[in-house]
Amino acid sequence: MAISLAHSTFCKSSLLFHRACVRSYILTPLASASTSSSAHSAIKPQHQKWRQPVASVVEIGGVKIVKDDVVRDDPTNNVPDTIFSKLGMQLHRRNHHPIGILKNAIYNYFDINYSGKFEKFDDLCPIVSAKQNFDDVLVPDDHVSRSYNDTYYIDPETVLRCHTSAHQADILTEGNTHFLVTGDVYRRDSIDSTHYPVFHQMEGVRVFSPHEWEASGMDATSYAAADLKKCLEGLAKHLFGAVEMRWVDSYFPFTNPSFELEINFQEKWLEVLGCGVMEQEILKRSGKINNVAWAFGLGLERLAMVLFEIPDIRLFWLTDERFTSQFSEGQLGVKFKPFSKFPPCYKDLSFWINDSFTENNLCEVVRGVAGDLVEEVKLIDNFTNKKGMTSHCYRIAYRSMERSLTDEEINQLQWNVRELVQSKLAVVLR
Ligand code: DAH
Numbered sequence: 066m067a068i069s070l071a072h073s074t075f076c077k078s079s080l081l082f083h084r085a086c087v088r089s090y091i092l093t094p095l096a097s098a099s100t101s102s103s104a105h106s107a108i109k110p111q112h113q114k115w116r117q118p119v120a121s122v123v124e125i126g127g128v129k130i131v132k133d134d135v136v137r138d139d140p141t142n143n144v145p146d147t148i149f150s151k152l153g154m155q156l157h158r159r160n161h162h163p164i165g166i167l168k169n170a171i172y173n174y175f176d177i178n179y180s181g182k183f184e185k186f187d188d189l190c191p192i193v194s195a196k197q198n199f200d201d202v203l204v205p206d207d208h209v210s211r212s213y214n215d216t217y218y219i220d221p222e223t224v225l226r227c228h229t230s231a232h233q234a235d236i237l238t239e240g241n242t243h244f245l246v247t248g249d250v251y252r253r254d255s256i257d258s259t260h261y262p263v264f265h266q267m268e269g270v271r272v273f274s275p276h277e278w279e280a281s282g283m284d285a286t287s288y289a290a291a292d293l294k295k296c297l298e299g300l301a302k303h304l305f306g307a308v309e310m311r312w313v314d315s316y317f318p319f320t321n322p323s324f325e326l327e328i329n330f331q332e333k334w335l336e337v338l339g340c341g342v343m344e345q346e347i348l349k350r351s352g353k354i355n356n357v358a359w360a361f362g363l364g365l366e367r368l369a370m371v372l373f374e375i376p377d378i379r380l381f382w383l384t385d386e387r388f389t390s391q392f393s394e395g396q397l398g399v400k401f402k403p404f405s406k407f408p409p410c411y412k413d414l415s416f417w418i419n420d421s422f423t424e425n426n427l428c429e430v431v432r433g434v435a436g437d438l439v440e441e442v443k444l445i446d447n448f449t450n451k452k453g454m455t456s457h458c459y460r461i462a463y464r465s466m467e468r469s470l471t472d473e474e475i476n477q478l479q480w481n482v483r484e485l486v487q488s489k490l491a492v493v494l495r
Contacts, residue, residue, distance in 0.1 A: 123153030126188040135192070135219055144217045144225065145433055148251060151263045152225075156381060157247045158187055160394040163369045163401075164265050164381060167304075168247050170397045171267060174303040175245060178296075183269070186236065187247040192219065193226045201234035202319040203344055214423050217251045217262075225251035229268035230319060230362055233343075237351035237358075242272035247365075253425040256432065256442040261378045265365040270343070271296075272358040285357035289342045290322060293359035297326055301337060304372065304397070305330065319344055320360060330371060338363035372398045377466065379437045385467050409440060409464040410472075412479040416492040417454050430489055431461060434481045440464040456495060 121132040136142065136149045156164040168187070175183040195218075198204075199211055209215055210227060217225040226232075229246045236244055246268040254260045271292070278288035294312065301310055309329035317323045320341025327334045340361035348356055366378055373392070375381070380388055380401070387404040424444070431439050439461060446458035461482065463475050487494050 120150070123149075125153050125155070125190045128190055130190070130192065137219075139220070141218060141220050143213055143253070143429075144219060145429065147432060147436060148217060148225070148262060151249065151251075151382075152191060154263075154382075155188075155249060157249070157265045157365065161389070161392055162381070163373045163375065163392050164365050166392060166394065166397055167365050167369045167372065168265075168267065169395070170304060171300065172245065174300050175269075178299065179243065182243045183271075184236075184241050184244040185247070186232065186244060189232055189246065189248055191226050191249055191251065193224060193231045195222050195224050197235065198224050198226055198228070198231040201347070201350075202230045203346060204318045208318070214425050215253055217253060227252050228362060229266040230360070233268065233270060233319070233360065234347060234351055237270070237272070237348065237353065241270075242358075243270070245269050253429060255424050256428045256439055258377045258379075258440065259367070259370065261366070261382075262432070264378070267363050267365060269361045270358060272348070272353060272356050275355055278357065286322075286342050289357045289359045290324075293340055293342070293361070294324075296359075297338065297340060297361060301326060301328055304368065315339060315341070317341060319347060335367075335371065337368065374400045376401075376403065377440065379440070379466055382437065383466055387467075407465055407467075407469050409462045410470060410475045412461050412463065412475065412482075413445070413458055414461060414479075414483065414486065415446070415456060415458040415495040416486065417456050417495065418492055419490075422457075422490060422492060426490055427459065427486065430485050431482055434485060435461075435463060435478045438463050438465055438470065438478065 123130050123132075130152060132146075132149050135152065136144050136146055156162050157168045159165040160169065172183075172185060195211070198216075199208070204210060216227050219225070226248070228250055229248050232246045232248075236246065248266065249263055250266050251263055254262055273285070273289060273292075275285075278285045281288050283291070298310060301308065305328055311327050311329075311334070313325045313327060315323040315325045317339055321344055323339065323341035325339050326337045328337055329335075338361050340359065343358040343360050345357075348354070348358055366381060369375060369381070370378065383389070388401075391401055392399060424442075428442050431442055441460075441462040443460050443462075444457060445460045447455070449455045461479070463470060463478060483494060486492060
């Protein structure tokens with residue numbers, strides 16, 4: 066089945082750090098965190114019914130992570146149980162999973178073309194400092210991605226990485242000059258078939274020494290930009306075959322100039338990745354003063370959905386054999402065959418919003434109740450009355466990937482959503 070991942074709005078782009086995504090408001094940590102963290106604590110008793118119990122310890126890269134250290138009932142913590150349960154799943158390290166198959170295909174491209182020169186990191190812990198996630202890659206203090214509305218904070222100094230760029234500076238400081246970092250990344254977001262609060266990214270970095278560009282007669286930046294484009298065009302060809310491509314100028318805090326690569330896939334332009342010439346400041350701080358470097362970041366789900374024709378991002382998390390048995394190691398682009406499609410059920414929810422209302426907080430509540438049974442949460446009506454009160458109406462689509470849901474089950478979910486939206490987001494239902 067053909068699917069389009071072309072972004073309808075800039076903020077639906079997989080590239081969070083794109084300038085167009087900077088919104089005009091920043092939530093104060095306490096205001097927004099209290100909403101979401103109290104939401105998850107109140108949701109706990111209700112979702113037992115639909116969920117497996119969450120393990121209380123996970124191991125990543127040989128390090129044990131205890132749930133109580135990640136999910137705490139504290140206003141500076143906005144990590145729900147459902148997110149903790151994803152830590153350590155590491156879909157990118159499963160060779161028979163579409164995400165792992167794609168990762169291996171990209172590693173393969175670099176191994177073939179750079180004779181194994183790129184060091185690979187795919188077991189780095191997703192719990193990082195806010196400094197690593199933001200400061201080290203020059204994300205401005207007022208950037209929207211730092212808000213509690215967009216990022217999962219464990220405490221004010223510690224986050225679940227929202228991009229693999231969080232590891233760039235440390236790996237450079239350790240002395241590496243060619244490397245790829247793959248990992249699970251976490252973002253509070255809206256709910257639809259291409260957005261899930263956990264997904265996987267790959268970061269690539271290559272550092273050049275003066276002799277490399279001097280011989281070319283080009284200046285350092287032009288040399289790095291030209292090499293970057295050549296490398297990534299080759300990668301796109303390796304993955305997609307002979308496709309039409311175009312470069313679009315972009316903005317990222319960590320690169321200058323910055324670009325996005327798009328490919329023409331089934332008559333639509335699809336954003337494949339973001340990249341650019343690394344800001345000199347990042348290199349300088351990691352002890353590389355006479356160098357220039359390029360970097361790129363790509364979202365694995367976005368590409369895997371196209372390559373394997375996987376129509377909904379929730380499918381990647383299924384343990385159902387009808388999904389898992391369709392993929393095998395080394396087989397990039399085997400087309401996914403949907404097992405019979407189960408009917409969706411739509412329920413509307415209207416309420417008067419307040420000043421602190423955000424769609425991400427609403428989605429967190431809905432996910433807390435319905436988990437992966439929620440397919441989409443969509444604003445379908447929005448108006449402000451004469452008194453200045455604003456009403457939103459959201460349409461929630463419930464659909465299981467594995468079975469038909471009963472009316473009773475859906476009504477119960479919707480009832481729980483209504484209760485919690487009212488109590489946790491302090492909105493007035495209509
Ligand atoms: N970290 C960016 C994001 O998640 C993606 C990215 C863009 C990474 C450009 C890079 C880069 O290394 O150079 O939106």
